[in-house]
């Protein structure tokens with residue numbers, strides 16, 4: 001084992017170089033990033049804090065594996081067609097993620113990028129229909145239905161505002177006298193989707209016309 005010091009040095013420098021490159025350099029470059037105003041005459045700091053419901057919704061998003069099919073990162077024009085596809089009004093930068101403990105950038109794009117879904121799709125009704133059965137809003141979609149995030153409750157005196165509107169003769173129509181309504185998880189998840197917005201200027205990336 002006369003090579004032991006050499007092996008030790010090799011292992012030590014491999015780990016030290018990786019740590020410097022991956023952790024220390026990122027910390028020096030991004031560690032002190034803070035929230036910023038969108039323009040000089042504005043006082044609101046972006047990114048905005050998420051509401052409690054949106055924070056719970058993020059856990060649902062993780063638990064249901066949405067991030068295996070959806071990314072949350074918009075590339076600049078010279079790196080890809082994200083902005084042409086309408087996935088963002090500007091590209092994302094490190095500052096957009098500083099409030100997030102777990103950043104859900106995602107790796108696969110079976111579905112569209114969701115970094116700006118909050119400005120693209122504002123309707124609760126659309127989201128509920130789409131989560132209940134993607135075929136209702138997007139025929140031919142390969143996104144799975146998340147019907148277990150909904151429950152059937154008696155119609156009673158009034159139809160609930162958030163009851164899903166379904167076509168006649170629909171295969172998963174509620175039992176007579178019942179309506180499908182979102183469970184807490186579904187409504188939290190939709191609040192989370194509403195919170196995903198790239199509709200403000202950042203010092204590193206400005207909204208495109």
Ligand code: HEC
Nearest residue numbers: 061064065066069110111112117134138141142143144146
């Ligand atoms: C198997 C892959 C897959 C999974 C898992 C998945 N999606 Fe999708 N998603 C898609 C595809 C494909 C589309 C595009 C067609 C459509 O609108 O349904 C889509 C579309 C969407 C859209 C509309 C995007 C737009 O630009 O209009 C939203 C919002 C969405 N998904 C949210 C979710 C959420 C929330 C979850 C987790 C509960 C989820 N998706 C899980 C594949 C997936």
